[in-house]
Amino acid sequence: MEEEDDYPYKYLQDSHENNNELKLLSILRKKNVYSSRKDAHKVSETQTLHSYNFNISSEPIYKFHDLGNSSSRELQVRSMKFNDEKNYKLTRDFKPVYSKFLHANTSNKTAYHIKRLKHYRNIMNVAQSNNSIKFDKFAYPNQWKRNARGLDTYAESLLYVNKIYNAAYGFERRRVPAHMPHLIDKWIVNNMQEKFESEFKKTSSHKVRDSEDMQFAFSYFYFLYSEKRKISVGEMFDMFDTDKSRTWSDREIRTLLSRLYPLPLDYNLVIEFESEIINCSHRMNLSKIVEVPPGERYLDSTLPIVSKELILNCETVFRKIQSKFGKSSRYPHEIIKTGKNEIFEMLTSNVSLTVQLLDEIRRDPKKFICLNDDMDPIRRSENEIVRALLNDFYRSLYPLRSTFELPSQYRNRFSHLHKLLEWRTSRAKARNLLLCLLALLLMLTFYHVLYHHMRRLCRTRELSTFLV
16 A cells, blocks of 8 residues: 655665765755754745656756756756656746756766766755745645655554554555445344454444545455464364365375475475374274275384274374464355456546557456546536547447436436335325225215115015004
């Protein structure tokens, strides 16, 4: 995670230098002290050069004449190297004499002169920075910002988890997992959260991303990788007992030795191992007698019956096997080389670089493509072009819409799952109420129709009577 330009160690020079360089350094220090005192009241006029780069392949060469009569500000200007790809802006114009140094002829310079001039330039940077700090007058206020680059919250959380895992599992070089979808085991996550309970509670208490978060992917995969379990000698014995005869044959012992010692096997190591087993068999009386199947021993073999009980009671053999195979990974896993199935790139506002980047992905597409938005919000016109290029790129790779994607005129109504569940519950209640009312209405309608009809059918006729 550390790069070459992150720290100002490159300003430290080799102590084995010639006298001319030491004289030059002393001259520069004197001139810088003088110029710092002289220009103490003109701090606001100090030039600042933003984000220059010393590692460019095409390096212009500058002449250094009259170093004794030059101020520190002029020397600093001569030591600057401008990149052809970027236009650096200074806060004020330099004197015309500076252009003579910037456009010096480079045809007659050798590689040795280039090396020496680079060294002079670095020495001048040291002298300028040291003296300006001494007098509390920084000639270049942004000088160290490029080197002392601050980490973002995500990187700080990775370092935080790495520090915790160093204390728990020991120091080890850990890399960031690939930017791709990962399948996780919820039981392993439960075990991880139980072991680092306080750290995960602290992470849950943060409302936004914090530098002391247990970064999930990094924490999960290195917990999966670092958790070990102890293997008993009985398990190790059964692991090499491939024919399940409860004894080790000569062939199985050869397999054990090939994994126990570096190859090619030394014959003395084989004799030593067999001698230890023979000595242990002479010193102890085994209670169990194991039947040895035929073909377990070579014709010239002198080994006794190598049973599990013999190995458990033979301390020398027991220690050798335990030191090599005593621990194994608790959770099975496989480490896949990065870049095989995924690609991770940063999208910037530079249109030409974006076109080149997308063409490289087209040439060698991966299963998982992660493009991180690192565009400058100030450059709006370039960002619009980059978004159009990105849309065209995805249409070229995936021209047909997937079945689970919504049509372009639709959007998801809810952004959170609990709101979706609440809406589904209220909709189910309204539907059930509507169905109940509809059923009640149908029952009343049928009752009203059938009641009058059945009453006419079941009506009894009465005989007429005459009153006397």
